[in-house]
Amino acid sequence: MVVVTLAALGAAYLAYHGHGKSEEQKKADLEGLHKWFLAAQARTEEFYRDGPRGPVAWVVNQGHVMPEDAIQGGEEHGKPVYIARAYCDGGVMVGKASPHTKKGAVIGYKHNEINVETYEILVGDMDQLIWVETSGRLNIDSLEHKPVEGGYEPDLTPIYIAQAHHHMGTHPGKASSVLDGAFIPHDGSEKKVKDYRVLCYA
Secondary structure, three states: OOOOOHHHHHHHHHHHHOOOOOHHHHHHHHHHHHHHHHHHHHHHHHHHHHOOOOOEEEEEEEOOOOOOOEOEEEEEOOEEEEEEEEEEOOEEEEEEEOOOOOOOEEEEEOOEEEEEOEEEEEEEOHHHEEEEEEEOOOOHHHOOOOEOEEEEOOOOOEEEEEEEEEOOEEEEEEEOOOOOOEEEEEOOEEEEEOEEEEEEEO
């Protein structure tokens, strides 16, 4: 079980995200971070106590050790990368986790690639899931399968889990009804890819 204090989590978050924000904005951001993390901890405790309640679950993770049942979201330099998400600026952004990242996971936000040490990682049974091809703005009705929810933008627009090819690798990222393609964190920034796949329930 990952042990993280809210104080340490908040300090690390503000060290990166606190620049240029008023004290009121910082307070609101920390409240959002704490709310996300407490909910994530509760989900994780329930999962390890009661077992899975469906094909997938989000569990809190920290650093570079990946859970055995983490769902692979792609491959980079011939090594697997996994599906992760973390709080950022009022939203929960989807990205990737790997033993080979700087801190454990990276997410994309506002065209930047952001390293995070404490995050949620998607675990579950890939036999009950399917990657569905699509392109451009995500039209859920056209998928013919229910997509796995990944997170949400600061305005609460739902984000779904995308997978796209880029620079000889396959990377997990985000897609939604308002994004003109998949956005994947890679090499210091977010990359937009028109053609991609969405993780859905089989």
